Amino acid sequence: AQSVAQPEDQVNVAEGNPLTVKCTYSVSGNPYLFWYVQYPNRGLQFLLKYITGDNLVKGSYGFEAEFNKSQTSFHLKKPSALVSDSALYFCAVRDDSGYSTLTFGKGTMLLVSP
Amino acid sequence: DAGITQSPRHKVTETGTPVTLRCHQTENHRYMYWYRQDPGHGLRLIHYSYGVKDTDKGEVSDGYSVSRSKTEDFLLTLESATSSQTSVYFCAISDVGREAFFGQGTRLTVV
Numbered sequence: 001a002q003s004v005a006q007p008e009d010q011v012n013v014a015e016g017n018p019l020t021v022k023c024t025y026s027v028s029g030n031p032y033l034f035w036y037v038q039y040p041n042r043g044l045q046f047l048l049k050y051i052t053g054d055n056l057v058k059g060s061y062g063f064e065a066e067f068n069k070s071q072t073s074f075h076l077k078k079p080s081a082l083v084s085d086s087a088l089y090f091c092a093v094r095d096d097s098g099y100s101t102l103t104f105g106k107g108t109m110l111l112v113s114p
Numbered sequence: 115d116a117g118i119t120q121s122p123r124h125k126v127t128e129t130g131t132p133v134t135l136r137c138h139q140t141e142n143h144r145y146m147y148w149y150r151q152d153p154g155h156g157l158r159l160i161h162y163s164y165g166v167k168d169t170d171k172g173e174v175s176d177g178y179s180v181s182r183s184k185t186e187d188f189l190l191t192l193e194s195a196t197s198s199q200t201s202v203y204f205c206a207i208s209d210v211g212r213e214a215f216f217g218q219g220t221r222l223t224v225v
Contacts, residue, residue, distance in 0.1 A: 034213055043204060043216040044157075051211070090156060092214075101147065101172065102206075102214055108158035 002027040004091050006105035013081045014113050021076040021108045024090030030096040034073040035065055036089040038107075047089075050074060061085070081112045117141045120205050120217040127224055133192040135220050137205030139185075139221075143215075145208045146188040148180060150201040151219075157204065163188055195224045 003026045013019045025031055032051050036044040048059025055067045062086045074091060088107050094100040117140030127133050137146060145164055149157040149172075156191055160173030161180040169180050177199060179191045202221050208214040 032211075036216075042207075043218045046213045046215065049213050064138055068181055102208075103159075104149075104157040106154065 002095060002100070002103045004093050004103055004105035006089075006091055006108045008108050009106075010109045010111065012111050012113065015083050016080050019078050019081045019085070019110065019112070021089050021091075022108060023074045023076065023105060024072050025074060025091070025093040026072065027093050027095045027100075027106055028098075031072075031074075032090040032094045032096060033065075033067060034102070035063070035074075035076050036090045036092065036104075038090065040087075044090060047076070049058065081110075083112045083114055086110055086112045118205060118207055118215060118217040120203075120220050122220060123218065124221045125223070127195050127222070129196060129224055130194050133195050133222065135190045135203055135205075135222070137188045137190070137217060139188075139207045141207060141209075141215070142185060142189075143207040143209045144185075145213065146182065147206040147208075147216075148188070148190045149204045149206065150174065151204060152201050160190065160203075162210050172200070192222075195222075200224045 007023045032050045035047040039045050048057050050057045050067045058064045091105045092102045094102050106110050119138045121136045131160050147162040148160040158174045163169045163182040181189045202219050205217040208215040
């Protein structure tokens with residue numbers, strides 16, 4: 001069975017500082033990895049994905065994520081945080097079989113202070 | 115937002131009553147999903163569909179049933195609602211090799 005771990009319930013960072021939100025995964029076969037963001041009372045918005053190719057993936061709003069196969073990780077990063085980045089972030093995984101469904105982590109709340 | 119509409123957006127119902135939530139898409143995507151979101155649990159898959167009349171169970175399917183008679187519509191039914199089914203329900207759609215797109219959610223309260 002596939003699974004995702006987001007070890008931090010909450011990450012606090014000051015505006016202008018770099019941020020990292022951690023994600024590790026377990027899947028049989030090759031992983032397809034995704035990051036989503038959720039603002040209060042809204043649905044999930046897609047940020048970025050890794051399917052194949054470069055290990056560093058760039059996405060929306062200046063976010064990027066680094067795929068590390070040996071560590072089975074897919075950490076979300078941003079060089080300079082904004083207060084408006086404060087939200088709930090979800091990592092998700094599926095395998096490449098074509099029949100797999102998305103499995104989500106429990107989410108990490110990112111709080112960016114002014 | 116992708117063409118996904120969930121209805122209703124909010125509902126309060128009594129224990130033991132049947133409830134149906136609707137997800138409608140205009141993207142012609144093959145796959146449709148129902149998730150529930152609860153604090154501390156993230157999103158958990160209830161049921162999913164990989165085509166018209168083709169559905170399968172997710173990890174928390176007990177007490178729920180689904181139907182997909184048309185590509186664009188995916189219905190989630192709580193046959194007899196219980197307080198443990200109070201949650202926020204999200205529909206999502208995707209196509210082969212694509213990311214999933216989510217609806218705005220339905221907040222269901224069972225009293």
